[in-house]
Structure formats: C-alpha cells, structure tokens
Amino acid sequence: MLTNRRSFLKQSTVITVGTAAVGPSKLSIGENKKMPKVVEPVIVSTWPFGKASNDEALRILTMGGSGLDAIEKGIWITENDLGNGSVGAGGIPNAEGVVQLDACIMSGPGHRAGSVAAIEGVRHPISAARKVMEKTKHVMLVGTGAKAFALKEGLETAQMPIESRRQEWLKWKSNQEKNAAKNHDTIALILLAPDGHFYGGCSTSGWAYKLNGRVGDSPIIGGGLYVDDDVGAAGATGLGENVMRYCGSFQVVSFMQRGASPVEACMETVKAIARKDPKGADLSINFIAVDKQGRYGAAGSAEGFSYSVTTTTFSKVLSAAALSSKDIGPVGGNRN
Numbered sequence: 001m002l003t004n005r006r007s008f009l010k011q012s013t014v015i016t017v018g019t020a021a022v023g024p025s026k027l028s029i030g031e032n033k034k035m036p037k038v039v040e041p042v043i044v045s046t047w048p049f050g051k052a053s054n055d056e057a058l059r060i061l062t063m064g065g066s067g068l069d070a071i072e073k074g075i076w077i078t079e080n081d082l083g084n085g086s087v088g089a090g091g092i093p094n095a096e097g098v099v100q101l102d103a104c105i106m107s108g109p110g111h112r113a114g115s116v117a118a119i120e121g122v123r124h125p126i127s128a129a130r131k132v133m134e135k136t137k138h139v140m141l142v143g144t145g146a147k148a149f150a151l152k153e154g155l156e157t158a159q160m161p162i163e164s165r166r167q168e169w170l171k172w173k174s175n176q177e178k179n180a181a182k183n184h185d186t187i188a189l190i191l192l193a194p195d196g197h198f199y200g201g202c203s204t205s206g207w208a209y210k211l212n213g214r215v216g217d218s219p220i221i222g223g224g225l226y227v228d229d230d231v232g233a234a235g236a237t238g239l240g241e242n243v244m245r246y247c248g249s250f251q252v253v254s255f256m257q258r259g260a261s262p263v264e265a266c267m268e269t270v271k272a273i274a275r276k277d278p279k280g281a282d283l284s285i286n287f288i289a290v291d292k293q294g295r296y297g298a299a300g301s302a303e304g305f306s307y308s309v310t311t312t313t314f315s316k317v318l319s320a321a322a323l324s325s326k327d328i329g330p331v332g333g334n335r336n
C-alpha cells in the first residue's frame with residue numbers, strides 16, 4: 001500500500017533506472033489565464049521499437065498536431081513496420097493462421113475512449129479505435145463488426161499475415177509442442193501534450209498463435225491503457241491475461257493519484273499483482289507511466305523490459321525497474 005513513505009524512498013533507491021522529471025517549471029497550467037497553456041511534451045512508449053513512434057508523435061506535436069493525432073500517427077509507424085511480429089500487418093497470426101489485432105485510444109479531455117478487438121485485415125487498428133471514439137456512441141467494437149465499421153469509415157485494408165509469418169505459422173502448426181515459445185509485444189504510447197492534457201493508445205497482434213477470438217489486455221480500458229487527465233497516463237505490455245485480471249494500467253494511475261511517482265506507481269502495481277497471483281514473479285507484465293509533473297517511469301515483473309522516452313531535448317531507450325523476489329514476499333494470495 002501507499003501509506004508508507006519510507007518504503008517508497010527505499011524502493012526508489014532500487015528503482016531509479018531511467019526515471020526523471022522533465023522541466024516541471026515549464027508547466028504553466030493555471031498560472032496565468034491570459035497566457036497560452038504550453039507544456040513541455042513528454043512521450044513514453046513500450047519497448048525500443050516505440051522510439052520511432054515517439055519521434056513521429058513529437059514531430060506531429062511540433063507541427064501543431066493534436067495529442068490524439070500524435071498518438072494515432074505515432075502508432076502508425078509501428079503498425080507499418082512489417083518486421084514487427086507483434087503489431088500491425090506484420091503481426092504473428094493466431095492458431096488458425098488469422099491475424100487478429102487489438103487497439104485502443106484514450107483522450108484525457110472528456111475522458112473519452114475507443115477500442116477495437118480481434119479486428120482482421122485493417123492496416124491501422126489504432127485509427128479504427130479512434131473512429132469508434134469519435135464517430136460512435138460506443139467504446140468498443142469487436143471482430144467482424146469492428147472491421148465492417150472500419151471499412152465504412154474508409155480505413156485502409158492490408159493483406160495479413162504476410163507470407164513470412166504464414167510460413168512460420170505453418171511450421172508452428174506442424175510442430176506445436178516444440179515451438180510453443182511465447183512471443184508477444186505491444187506498442188503502448190502515452191503522452192503529456194503541449195496543451196497540458198494526457199492522451200494514450202495501444203496496438204498489438206497479441207499473443208502469437210493465440211486461440212481464435214482471444215482478446216488481450218491492450219484494447220481493454222484500464223487494462224492495457226488508462227488515462228486520467230487529473231493524474232496522468234499508464235500503459236502495459238506483457239501477458240495480457242496477467243494484466244487484465246488486475247486492471248493493471250488503472251492501478252498504476254490510481255497509485256499516482258495517491259501520491260506515487262510514475263516509477264513507484266508502476267512498481268507498486270507489479271508488486272500488488274505479484275503478491276496476489278499464483279504466478280508470482282513469473283507474470284511477464286510491464287508498465288509505463290507519465291504524470292502531471294512530466295515525470296515518467298516504468299517497471300516490470302522481470303529484468304529486460306525497456307521503454308522509450310522522447311521530449312524536445314532527447315529521445316532515448318531506457319531500462320525499466322525490475323521486480324526482485326524480496327519485494328513480494330510469500331506469493332499467491334489466491335492460491336488454493
């Protein structure tokens with residue numbers, strides 16, 4: 001729990017990897033009503049491949065684009081990368097050889113959200129999610145309904161799986177036991193925009209060779225992504241089943257609301273899940289977060305998670321803080 005300041009201070013000595021504040025002095029929200037509210041943007045995304053998306057998001061913001069444009073067009077970069085086996089048309093198919101994509105988007109202003117799950121054949125699921133948010137009364141569309149809506153909105157289609165993924169799938173199919181290696185990632189992109197508001201988006205093809213119709217955490221608001229304009233934003237990557245059962249990104253924002261810094265909030269969420277879950281430290285869950293002061297951070301259930309951070313002065317990949325077994329104590333609050 002977040003009641004013990006000393007335990008936070010202790011953690012922060014362990015988990016200072018790649019956490020920082022970016023010019024809170026530049027935050028001018030509410031300082032002077034006549035001045036334009038211009039905030040130094042902070043863009044954070046999952047994994048090293050997120051850096052190219054961050055850079056595009058910054059370019060869009062610098063050109064005067066909106067926070068939502070920055071999220072959508074930033075994520076396009078990763079969705080367009082056919083070398084990326086876990087996002088977009090280059091994604092690894094499900095067990096039936098079909099690529100089913102999940103995505104969502106959230107706007108701090110208005111607390112709006114849009115989401116698509118298990119959508120097939122649409123090049124930019126993040127755009128479909130944005131259309132759901134902006135053009136419908138709903139938050140989430142799935143499967144054939146999501147695809148039909150996206151096509152009606154004029155979104156581009158794409159052939160998937162690409163041939164190399166189809167060949168891999170055929171091999172996997174003929175030798176499932178040996179090739180059951182877990183393979184999954186997500187681009188979660190969150191940002192504090194120059195307008196002082198938070199925005200976020202997620203896009204993934206999910207867990208490689210998943211069951212047909214499986215939906216992960218990424219399109220679930222509060223699971224793979226959560227934005228609260230009064231607090232900050234958080235996103236997740238890892239085994240969706242272990243994030244969505246705990247409303248992971250919602251928990252991160254909630255910890256920040258109660259005073260935790262972004263890295264503390266990510267780590268407290270990983271710990272809270274690890275303490276309760278029979279899988280303990282073997283959860284494969286990772287979070288990123290940004291708060292109102294422009295501070296950012298990340299943490300994962302194991303070593304190896306890295307994330308990308310971009311501002312107007314730098315763009316870099318950082319190592320996230322990792323859970324250590326001594327952090328969680330006896331594991332498995334829900335073990336039978």
Ligand code: ASP
Pocket residue numbers: 184185186204205206207215216217218224236237238239240241
């Ligand atoms: N969270 C995604 C899913 O479970 C995959 C990942 O981010 O690694 O679909």
